[in-house]
Structure formats: structure tokens, C-alpha cells
Amino acid sequence: MKISTKGRYALEAVVDLAVNSTDHLQSLQQIAERLDLSKNYLEQLFGTLRKKGIVNSIRGAQGGYLLARAPEAITAGEVIRAVEGPLSPVVCLDDGKCQQACTDFEMCVTRIVWQAIMDEINQVADEVTLQDLVSDYLESRDASDGETDIEYMI
Amino acid sequence: MKISTKGRYALEAVVDLAVNSTDHLQSLQQIAERLDLSKNYLEQLFGTLRKKGIVNSIRGAQGGYLLARAPEAITAGEVIRAVEGPLSPVVCLDDGKCQQACTDFEMCVTRIVWQAIMDEINQVADEVTLQDLVSDYLESRDASDGETDIEYMI
DNA sequence: CGTTAACTTATTAATTAGCTATGTTTTGTT
DNA sequence: AACAAAACATAGCTAATTAATAAGTTAACG
Numbered sequence: 001m002k003i004s005t006k007g008r009y010a011l012e013a014v015v016d017l018a019v020n021s022t023d024h025l026q027s028l029q030q031i032a033e034r035l036d037l038s039k040n041y042l043e044q045l046f047g048t049l050r051k052k053g054i055v056n057s058i059r060g061a062q063g064g065y066l067l068a069r070a071p072e073a074i075t076a077g078e079v080i081r082a083v084e085g086p087l088s089p090v091v092c093l094d095d096g097k098c099q100q101a102c103t104d105f106e107m108c109v110t111r112i113v114w115q116a117i118m119d120e121i122n123q124v125a126d127e128v129t130l131q132d133l134v135s136d137y138l139e140s141r142d143a144s145d146g147e148t149d150i151e152y153m154i
Numbered sequence: 155m156k157i158s159t160k161g162r163y164a165l166e167a168v169v170d171l172a173v174n175s176t177d178h179l180q181s182l183q184q185i186a187e188r189l190d191l192s193k194n195y196l197e198q199l200f201g202t203l204r205k206k207g208i209v210n211s212i213r214g215a216q217g218g219y220l221l222a223r224a225p226e227a228i229t230a231g232e233v234i235r236a237v238e239g240p241l242s243p244v245v246c247l248d249d250g251k252c253q254q255a256c257t258d259f260e261m262c263v264t265r266i267v268w269q270a271i272m273d274e275i276n277q278v279a280d281e282v283t284l285q286d287l288v289s290d291y292l293e294s295r296d297a298s299d300g301e302t303d304i305e306y307m308i
Numbered sequence: 309c310g311t312t313a314a315c316t317t318a319t320t321a322a323t324t325a326g327c328t329a330t331g332t333t334t335t336g337t338t
Numbered sequence: 339a340a341c342a343a344a345a346c347a348t349a350g351c352t353a354a355t356t357a358a359t360a361a362g363t364t365a366a367c368g
Contacts, residue, residue: 060366061312120274136263214335
């Protein structure tokens with residue numbers, strides 16, 4: 001049960017954007033280079049993120065992207081769902097229709113397992129904001145800068 | 155982020171086995187017919203379930219399967235993981251190796267999101283035992299029998 | 309008016325999922 | 339002993355999905 005590269009790349013890219021767009025717009029070119037991703041592929045993802053109201057764009061030369069809201073107001077779950085669709089482990093939770101091996105939606109006993117999993121995934125993913133991830137990033141960057149300094153000082 | 159038919163079928167089939175193998179072994183033929191699944195495909199799944207110690211088998215004519223332990227002692231998570239592998243949303247949690255867009259496993263900030271999701275999935279799935287699902291099944295079967303009676307009585 | 313960068317869409321290459329098919333071994337029944 | 343039923347094992351196939359790539363078009367700044 002894996003999420004796709006869409007979800008992984010989107011979350012990494014939006015964190016990167018949050019970290020780097022505090023004073024300047026960021027072009028997809030810049031983000032793609034930092035994360036070593038295809039710019040074309042990121043364009044697809046950011047098209048979706050824009051339509052879902054997570055990022056804003058400025059077109060034309062010197063254009064780029066920025067967050068549509070404060071990083072405290074954007075959750076990881078929101079970003080992941082934007083590109084992945086609903087975080088449900090089985091399709092019947094999306095459309096209410098039975099699949100094979102389940103003849104009656106109302107009587108399906110395994111669904112309580114899938115429903116509980118889905119609820120927890122969403123709750124956990126929505127408890128983490130972009131600001132949390134940005135803070136973690138800055139901390140771990142500063143910590144590793146420190147380590148580097150020590151090495152240089154030897 | 156969907157689980158595959160392996161996980162869905164395996165859980166449905168093991169619940170079916172738990173319900174029906176209280177006094178007789180159940181052949182895959184019987185299970186496959188009740189759930190409308192391919193017997194060959196179920197054989198692959200039950201091969202794995204047997205190796206993981208979830209079911210026991212008796213070979214030969216009049217052979218079949220039964221649970222390897224009491225239904226109270228088998229969790230939904232165990233069955234799902236047996237056929238699906240670890241319930242982790244990203245591979246780096248399985249092998250500790252970075253994928254694209256994450257250059258340093260130690261510094262990866264999005265991993266805390268994936269780790270939290272994985273922990274919750276496993277916790278929730280391991281809180282549900284086969285006995286819970288069997289009880290739900292028997293209750294909903296009895297309830298719908300009742301409904302049917304009422305319809306007949308009108 | 310040229311360059312940059314967002315936006316859009318079509319196509320393709322690779323992988324995975326979801327079986328199917330075929331055969332072998334074991335064991336109870338006749 | 340022969341037969342039938344059922345587990346066990348593995349190879350292969352098809353279709354769908356994923357993950358890009360490619361090739362443009364549109365918009366805006368300098």
C-alpha cells in the first residue's frame with residue numbers, strides 16, 4: 001500500500017516552496033533543480049495544487065509560485081490528497097460500491113477495518129502543517145551546519 | 155493509496171474461513187464459490203498465509219484449510235501484511251534508502267508524516283481481531299434474517 | 309519584442325496488478 | 339491399486355496504471 005510519486009514529490013516540493021518562497025517567488029525550474037525532479041512533471045503537479053487552492057502562481061518572466069495560504073494553514077494531508085485523491089485504502093469507501101468478494105455494502109464486515117484505517121490516515125496527515133515541516137527542516141539544516149563547522153574546525 | 159486485491163481478498167477469505175471452519179475444514183473451492191473469487195488466485199494467497207502461520211492446511215482428498223490460531227489471536231493487520239507486505243506508505247520506511255526528491259534519509263522532514271501514517275495504520279489494523287469480524291458477520295447475518303422474516307410476515 | 313516561465317495536452321515507456329494456466333504431490337475413498 | 343479431490347508450486351500473460359517526456363501555447367516583465 002504505497003502512495004505514488006505524485007504524493008511524495010508534491011509534499012517535498014511544497015515544503016521546498018514554503019522554505020524558499022518567503023521573500024521571492026520560486027520557479028519550478030528552481031524547485032526541480034533542488035529536488036532533482038523533472039520540471040515538466042512538477043508542472044503537472046503544481047497545476048493540480050493551484051486548482052486546489054494550495055499554491056498561487058504568477059505567470060510570465062520572473063514569475064513563479066508561492067503558497068496560497070500561510071504554512072500554518074496548510075496540512076500535509078491536504079497536499080497529499082490534492083494530487084493523490086482520497087486517502088482511502090479501498091475504492092468502496094470512495095464510491096459506496098462493492099467490489100469483488102463483497103456482495104453487500106451494508107453487510108460488509110471488513111469495511112470497518114478499512115474505514116478505521118482511512119480515518120486515522122487522514123487525521124494524522126491533517127495534524128501536520130507545512131509550518132511543522134518547515135520548522136523541522138530549518139532545525140535539521142542548522143544542526144547539520146553545526147556538524148559541518150565542527151568538521152572544518154578540526 | 156489503495157491496497158491491492160491481495161489484501162482485500164485475503165481478509166475476506168480468512169473471515170469466511172473463520173466463520174465456516176468451526177466444525178469442518180474448508181476447501182479453497184468452497185471459499186472461492188462463496189466469495190466469487192478465482193480458486194487459483196486464492197491458492198496463491200493461502201500459500202502465503204500458510205507460510206506466515208495464519209492458516210493450517212491438510213492435503214489430499216477431503217483436505218482443506220483452517221485457522222492456525224484462535225480467531226481472537228489473529229489480527230486484521232497480520233492478515234493484510236502477510237499478503238501485502240509492510241503497510242508503509244513509502245518504501246524508504248521499509249529499506250531505509252532514499253528515493254528521488256529526498257537526498258538525505260537522516261534529514262528527510264516529510265518522513266515524519268509517512269512514519270506517523272504507517273504507525274497509525276498498523277495500530278488500527280492490529281486492534282481488530284478476526285473474532286471481532288466474525289462477531290460482526292454473525293450479527294449482521296442474524297439481523298438481516300430478521301428483516302427477511304418481517305418482510306415475509308407482511 | 310524577446311525571453312522567461314506558467315499552462316496545457318498528447319504520447320510513450322515501464323512497471324505492476326490481477327489474474328490464468330499448467331502441472332505436481334499428497335491423501336482419502338472405492 | 340486406481341481414482342479423485344485437494345493442496346502446492348510456478349510460469350506466463352493481459353490490461354491497467356504510473357511516471358514521465360515532449361512539444362507546444364499563453365502571459366508578462368524588461
